[in-house]
Amino acid sequence: MDKLLIRGGRKLSGEVPISGAKNAALPELCAALLTEEAVTLTNVPRLRDVATMRQLLNNMGVRTDTLGERGGIRLQAPDGLNPEAPYDLVKTMRASVLVLGPLLARFGRARVSLPGGCAIGSRPVDQHIKGMQAMGAEIVVEHGYMVARLPQGRSRLHGARIATDMVTVTGTENFLMAAALAEGETLLENAAQEPEVTDLAEMLIRMGAKIEGHGTSRIHVQGVDRLRGCDHQVVADRIEAGTFLCAVAATGGDVLLRCGRADHLDAVIDKLTEAGAEIEAGANAAGPFIRIRASGRMKAQSFRTTEYPGFPTDMQAQFMTVNCIAEGTSKVTETIFENRFMHVNELVRLGARIQTEGKVAMVEGVPRLSGATVMATDLRASASLVIAGLVAEGETTVDRIYHLDRGYDQMEVKLRAIGADIERVK
């Protein structure tokens, strides 16, 4: 099993290219199921989750070809494929649930394993099921699978008003894909406004879907009879960009994030600026960029995770590490997932002072952390430990980094290029 070995204490400087977003690429790979024509995605990040999604699609009969160096993937989903997502593939990646909407919309049936619980909480899919049922699907859960089909005599889902009990990102994405090919109009209330949802909607519109209101909490979809192929570039990963911003805020330095979208990271950038980092957003010939300059100790920042455009839960762990070595005490409240403080005990092993009670972590900043062996428990927890290792005195080993590889495109290579002393060991 791979580990990361980090010798802390170096400032970071230089340029980092930001990859395409995992959370946009995954639904967009699934959107290729909606048409028999070829779909080409570019800027797809090199991640374990992307490989798993490809495997899942290949297993159904979708052809996927890698194109060149720029993260290009061409997909073609023929008629008559096997609309099944087996447990072995689904268990490693919750985003597999995103095949449900497109399979039902195009083939009228799907058999998708329930994703099950994971390190950050129970993560049920009841809203996905409720929404598909509102669009006319019959769904039973048996032997750990969602077995979905259209009633006898129907060949398409129908439009519906879907108001979810909470804002759900993959739920909204599943409904968007299903509604794009349904008969009639769908109204999504309480829809997720995350940039990845908007990027998927833009891809679907390129495929011929009729969607309005994406990027707001009310999305209208007028279903069409068929969708066509398209070319689409995956939006930049705001969470990868935010993670590098936190790394520089923690270590100090001057780094430019190429292709980073500051407009998708307002809540994080506001907090980092209040903490004392200088952040500039702009654009050059290569596209948008974010530049961060940081020196000395940051000032601790309290925050509360909420849906976009609020502070993202996927940045909570990384910002907590910044708070661990900042001046002052901060209160971090996690409102999205029930169990997303798994990094706390590991950060404490590095010398952090954190107390948790339910959804709240109180972090008392300390002047320094000291290297130790720590264990990654989930994707963003891993990133928070890497940042902690970059500032800790001495050597830190981060074990179980397969979690990190699910969602970061060569993180250690990018960090080394800006001066970090970090290596992957087997």
Ligand SMILES: CC(=O)N[C@H]1[C@@H](OP(=O)(O)OP(=O)(O)OC[C@H]2O[C@@H](n3ccc(=O)[nH]c3=O)[C@H](O)[C@@H]2O)O[C@H](CO)[C@@H](O)[C@@H]1O
């Ligand atoms: C692949 C992907 O895009 N993953 C992101 C997506 O996950 P994901 O789409 O799984 O997260 P959701 O937005 O659905 O979850 C929000 C909350 O709703 C609950 N819920 C959700 C659906 C449902 O049917 N029932 C239910 O109870 C969840 O348990 C959670 O407490 O959004 C999360 C919240 O921004 C991010 O942390 C993940 O990185």
Ligand SMILES: C=C(OP(=O)(O)O)C(=O)O
């Ligand atoms: C929780 C995350 O991803 P997933 O929903 O794929 O588990 C994440 O990206 O931080």
